[in-house]
Amino acid sequence: MGVIEVEGLRKDYRRSHGRVVSALAGLDLTVPAGGVFGFLGPNGSGKTTTIRCLLGLARPSAGSCSLLGAEVPGQLAGVIQRVGVLVETPGINPGLSGRKTLEVLASVASVSPSRVGAVLGRVGLAERAGDAVRGYSLGMRQRLGIAVTLLKDPEVLVLDEPANGLDPAGIREVRDLVRSLGAEGRTVFLSSHLLGEVQQVCDRVAIIARGRTVVVGPVGEVLTAGRATALLVRVSDTNAGLDALTSAGITARPESEMIRVEIPPEGAEAVTRALVARGLYPTELRPDRASLEDVFFALTEGQPTESDR
Amino acid sequence: MRLLRSELQRASARRLVRVSALLIGMAVVVGGIVAFVSTSSLSELVFEQRVRTVTVQQRAERAEIERCLAHQRSTPAASAQSGGGPKGCFPSHPIQRARDPRFHASRLRDILQGSGGALALVGWILGASLIGAEFSSRGLTTLLTFEPRRQRAFLAKASASIVIAGAIGLAALLFLALVLLPALIAHGAPSNPGDPSIASLSAVIGRGTGLTMLAAALGFSIATLGRNTAAALGAGFAYIIVFENVLGGFLERWRRWLLLGNAIVFLSGQNSGGSVPGRSVVGAALFLAAVTFTLLAGALIAFRARDVA
Numbered sequence: 001m002g003v004i005e006v007e008g009l010r011k012d013y014r015r016s017h018g019r020v021v022s023a024l025a026g027l028d029l030t031v032p033a034g035g036v037f038g039f040l041g042p043n044g045s046g047k048t049t050t051i052r053c054l055l056g057l058a059r060p061s062a063g064s065c066s067l068l069g070a071e072v073p074g075q076l077a078g079v080i081q082r083v084g085v086l087v088e089t090p091g092i093n094p095g096l097s098g099r100k101t102l103e104v105l106a107s108v109a110s111v112s113p114s115r116v117g118a119v120l121g122r123v124g125l126a127e128r129a130g131d132a133v134r135g136y137s138l139g140m141r142q143r144l145g146i147a148v149t150l151l152k153d154p155e156v157l158v159l160d161e162p163a164n165g166l167d168p169a170g171i172r173e174v175r176d177l178v179r180s181l182g183a184e185g186r187t188v189f190l191s192s193h194l195l196g197e198v199q200q201v202c203d204r205v206a207i208i209a210r211g212r213t214v215v216v217g218p219v220g221e222v223l224t225a226g227r228a229t230a231l232l233v234r235v236s237d238t239n240a241g242l243d244a245l246t247s248a249g250i251t252a253r254p255e256s257e258m259i260r261v262e263i264p265p266e267g268a269e270a271v272t273r274a275l276v277a278r279g280l281y282p283t284e285l286r287p288d289r290a291s292l293e294d295v296f297f298a299l300t301e302g303q304p305t306e307s308d309r
Numbered sequence: 310m311r312l313l314r315s316e317l318q319r320a321s322a323r324r325l326v327r328v329s330a331l332l333i334g335m336a337v338v339v340g341g342i343v344a345f346v347s348t349s350s351l352s353e354l355v356f357e358q359r360v361r362t363v364t365v366q367q368r369a370e371r372a373e374i375e376r377c378l379a380h381q382r383s384t385p386a387a388s389a390q391s392g393g394g395p396k397g398c399f400p401s402h403p404i405q406r407a408r409d410p411r412f413h414a415s416r417l418r419d420i421l422q423g424s425g426g427a428l429a430l431v432g433w434i435l436g437a438s439l440i441g442a443e444f445s446s447r448g449l450t451t452l453l454t455f456e457p458r459r460q461r462a463f464l465a466k467a468s469a470s471i472v473i474a475g476a477i478g479l480a481a482l483l484f485l486a487l488v489l490l491p492a493l494i495a496h497g498a499p500s501n502p503g504d505p506s507i508a509s510l511s512a513v514i515g516r517g518t519g520l521t522m523l524a525a526a527l528g529f530s531i532a533t534l535g536r537n538t539a540a541a542l543g544a545g546f547a548y549i550i551v552f553e554n555v556l557g558g559f560l561e562r563w564r565r566w567l568l569l570g571n572a573i574v575f576l577s578g579q580n581s582g583g584s585v586p587g588r589s590v591v592g593a594a595l596f597l598a599a600v601t602f603t604l605l606a607g608a609l610i611a612f613r614a615r616d617v618a
Binding site for chain 2: 052055056057058059073076077080083085087088089090091092093094095096100104105107108109110148
């Protein structure tokens with residue numbers, strides 16, 4: 001059983017003239033305990049709606065979801081103490097200082113005030129903790145939002161775009177933080193647009209499009225699932241190389257200044273043999289690995305439109 | 310209680326609350342200075358002498374007018390020739406009155422009553438803003454990830470808004486009474502049987518505070534239903550223009566079922582005060598409380614059922 005279980009989750013919104021728009025169209029998802037789980041999808045695919053349903057902020061039209069075994073929203077109060085949440089930009093009172101913000105929330109959650117200093121230090125806000133939040137930059141507010149999620153020392157962290165508004169150094173810090181939280185045995189459910197970041201920190205990913213799960217699994221498996229693998233070869237004479245390969249019955253086409261060979265990496269020897277037979281020696285031969293971005297676009301483009309009914 | 314305490318801390322840190330308290334404090338101080346400067350001490354003997362002098366002057370003027378009118382009646386041709394007519398007999402300057410520059414205790418009561426009405430307006434705005442700002446800043450989202458039981462969150466927020474508005478109202482009225490004391494002590498008129506007692510002044514302050522709290526609850530409820538501050542302010546404006554002006558103005562029997570008339574009766578402490586026939590102070594208080602609780606209950610039901618962004 002997963003830490004997060006979502007089954008057949010639907011969320012419909014009524015619009016004018018009785019039109020119904022489905023933000024979620026029967027989403028299924030299971031997030032296992034421990035590690036970092038990436039939750040990806042294009043804008044409007046239903047990521048934030050899923051998170052809202054999971055936290056009891058939005059009522060599902062159909063389906064069910066549970067968090068740490070507790071049914072949401074009925075039993076959510078029983079487990080919320082073990083869950084840290086950041087939904088998009090943190091909703092924080094600008095009149096309070098960073099420290100006071102955390103102290104107030106700590107009192108709501110019955111968390112020891114001594115924990116406030118620890119989380120401020122962990123997100124790098126200790127020096128500005130006494131300043132009013134209205135004087136914070138977007139990045140500092142985002143760090144404070146992350147500090148809010150850590151306040152309860154949670155088993156599960158739900159982070160929706162935690163790197164929003166952060167500069168490259170901040171993004172890197174968040175990446176390291178997320179990675180360390182996962183390494184501590186916590187479950188981090190990370191929704192993000194930064195595919196490169198997700199690829200670097202996540203153990204498993206789910207990609208959703210138009211309110212449905214498209215693919216879910218370990219990052220490595222998802223990467224290979226999206227696109228056929230190929231080899232990229234560089235030779236001094238590209239045309240001669242193409243001719244040599246096609247003569248040997250290998251499908252190849254030019255790509256930038258290289259030759260793209262539609263053959264799995266295991267076929268590298270056959271490629272080299274065909275080229276050398278014509279006196280062409282490869283200066284570069286490497287597998288064309290699909291990035292998560294490639295897979296993401298391959299899987300999310302051209303999905304059937306079901307959201308508008 | 311923990312939740313209420315934290316909500317009080319969050320709400321009291323809002324800029325609007327602090328600015329309102331500051332502006333009210335400044336207005337009260339200015340009012341105290343104006344009351345002191347615009348009044349002066351006068352012995353009862355001197356005042357009685359002034360009254361006698363003015364009375365003699367008034368009698369002389371009246372006799373002159375009567376003599377002039379009688380002359381015009383007896384010789385209409387002369388009157389027509391002079392072009393005067395009856396109007397020509399009346400003096401161009403207003404009839405003199407004996408000015409009393411002293412500060413009367415009854416004036417203190419009137420000022421406190423009027424201020425109670427103004428503070429109710431402030432209470433309405435505060436109540437609406439304290440929840441409206443939480444919707445727009447997404448502070449509610451953060452709170453609900455710490456306390457997902459919406460009924461508790463709503464009651465804590467509503468209580469905090471009402472308590473803060475009430476505290477500002479009470480402090481303002483007490484402070485107002487305090488800053489008017491120098492004028493009353495230094496420039497006060499001798500007591501007379503119609504003067505308000507300490508108990509009745511306390512009751513005025515109590516009713517002013519109560520009305521401020523009810524107004525805050527009403528503003529809070531309507532802003533919750535509309536999910537923003539502007540909804541409550543717009544509804545209040547439309548209500549006063551449409552219902553109070555149109556219905557109250559043209560259909561007198563409706564006045565006892567409208568808020569403004571009942572608020573005036575309640576604030577005045579006089580049965581059928583404010584030209585609302587057949588409405589007692591207790592009846593007005595019960596009516597205002599019933600409307601407030603009905604709207605609060607409606608807002609709670611909506612808050613529990615709706616999604617939070």
